[in-house]
Amino acid sequence: MSKINAAEPRYDWTLTQVEALFDLPFMELVYQAANVHRAHFDPSEVQLSQLLSVKTGGCAENCGYCSQSAHFKTGLKAEKLMDADVVIAKAKAARDGGAQRFCMGAAWRELKDRDLPKLATMIGGVKALGLETCATLGMLTAEQAQQLKDAGLDYYNHNLDTGPEYYGQVVTTRTYQERLDTLAYVRDAGMSTCCGGIVGMGETRRDRAGLLWQLATLPSHPDSLPINGLVPVSGTPLGDKVLSEGKAIDSIEFVRTIAVARIVCPKSMVRLSAGREGMSRDLQALCFLAGANSIFVGGKLLTTPLPDMDEDSKLFQDLDLKPMGGKVQVEAKAEDMIAAE
Ligand code: SAM
Ligand code: DTB
Ligand code: SF4
Numbered sequence: 001m002s003k004i005n006a007a008e009p010r011y012d013w014t015l016t017q018v019e020a021l022f023d024l025p026f027m028e029l030v031y032q033a034a035n036v037h038r039a040h041f042d043p044s045e046v047q048l049s050q051l052l053s054v055k056t057g058g059c060a061e062n063c064g065y066c067s068q069s070a071h072f073k074t075g076l077k078a079e080k081l082m083d084a085d086v087v088i089a090k091a092k093a094a095r096d097g098g099a100q101r102f103c104m105g106a107a108w109r110e111l112k113d114r115d116l117p118k119l120a121t122m123i124g125g126v127k128a129l130g131l132e133t134c135a136t137l138g139m140l141t142a143e144q145a146q147q148l149k150d151a152g153l154d155y156y157n158h159n160l161d162t163g164p165e166y167y168g169q170v171v172t173t174r175t176y177q178e179r180l181d182t183l184a185y186v187r188d189a190g191m192s193t194c195c196g197g198i199v200g201m202g203e204t205r206r207d208r209a210g211l212l213w214q215l216a217t218l219p220s221h222p223d224s225l226p227i228n229g230l231v232p233v234s235g236t237p238l239g240d241k242v243l244s245e246g247k248a249i250d251s252i253e254f255v256r257t258i259a260v261a262r263i264v265c266p267k268s269m270v271r272l273s274a275g276r277e278g279m280s281r282d283l284q285a286l287c288f289l290a291g292a293n294s295i296f297v298g299g300k301l302l303t304t305p306l307p308d309m310d311e312d313s314k315l316f317q318d319l320d321l322k323p324m325g326g327k328v329q330v331e332a333k334a335e336d337m338i339a340a341e
Pocket of ligand 2 (some may be wrong): 051114136273274303304
């Protein structure tokens with residue numbers, strides 16, 4: 001393969017080309033990805049986002065990995081949509097802890113219009129704290145996407161999860177095209193997109209390449225590209241398979257996935273997402289070297305754990321990494337000092 005041009009994003013990748021990147025010698029792949037990373041970002045900066053499950057459990061979809069699907073017995077108690085003031089208070093704590101973006105997740109197949117007023121209050125309140133706002137609420141209509149944008153939503157997360165060929169093994173209650181349609185509505189409404197997938201679900205390398213190929217050939221690359229390592233949840237079909245048969249992806253292959261994501265979507269924030277809890281510090285360091293530049297922090301994802309804040313601070317210290325957008329944190333502290341006077 002010829003030298004990778006780090007300068008500008010390409011939208012004409014073929015699946016064969018993406019597979020060829022996966023097949024590069026590991027050292028060469030990581031070296032190329034690190035070069036692409038440096039062409040577009042300060043490699044010492046990592047963006048910090050914090051998640052909150054604002055509506056937990058009881059979801060009508062049958063995503064085979066998910067603790068929140070009503071189709072599986074995972075022991076998770078379904079809850080109703082949180083009140084906006086509770087969410088805003090949690091966002092304030094996240095901001096004071098250094099988060100730059102606050103992402104609100106709901107276990108819904110699709111957003112219902114009746115929930116929009118409460119969500120609009122929530123989104124407006126979080127944005128007023130100086131945080132970037134993100135939500136993941138299931139499928140949207142074009143009108144709903146516009147209403148969320150008008151309420152102050154900056155990012156919408158909607159993952160493709162895997163390559164098109166493996167998708168049917170993961171979820172059968174919605175189609176790949178439905179996911180692509182919601183993403184189009186989000187883009188058309190002028191919001192930034194957060195879209196990625198999960199690895200370690202028993203998919204092949206070709207499926208992982210298929211996911212990244214889909215993302216790299218969207219009309220615009222996702223602004224954020226989360227790579228989740230499957231968190232095996234007991235009671236879910238995909239989680240139970242991993243729990244009984246052992247880990248479904250090797251850590252070196254995980255790093256390859258990060259590196260290929262960085263190369264095919266050079267300007268996206270590649271987020272090392274779920275699964276970080278089970279990763280060694282060394283593996284996380286390799287992921288940052290291969291181009292990951294965003295993580296979730298705060299001890300909890302939606303329903304599963306993350307490393308605690310102290311562990312992450314120590315990792316950043318030891319790797320000489322710093323949180324991106326430190327300005328938000330400083331402004332927040334200044335605001336609190338003024339309020340206390
Ligand atoms: N219901 C909405 C949806 O599916 O778009 C939003 C919430 S859903 C939990 C957000 C994403 O979390 C999923 O698309 C999936 O990629 C990821 N996810 C959920 N459970 C996971 C698990 N056990 N391991 C890794 N990623 C997971
Ligand atoms: C994404 O790709 N990963 C985050 C976020 N987008 C919403 C969610 C991960 C969820 C992991 C399982 C859980 O905590 O329930
Ligand atoms: Fe529902 Fe989202 Fe979980 Fe799928 S991933 S079951 S859509 S909460």
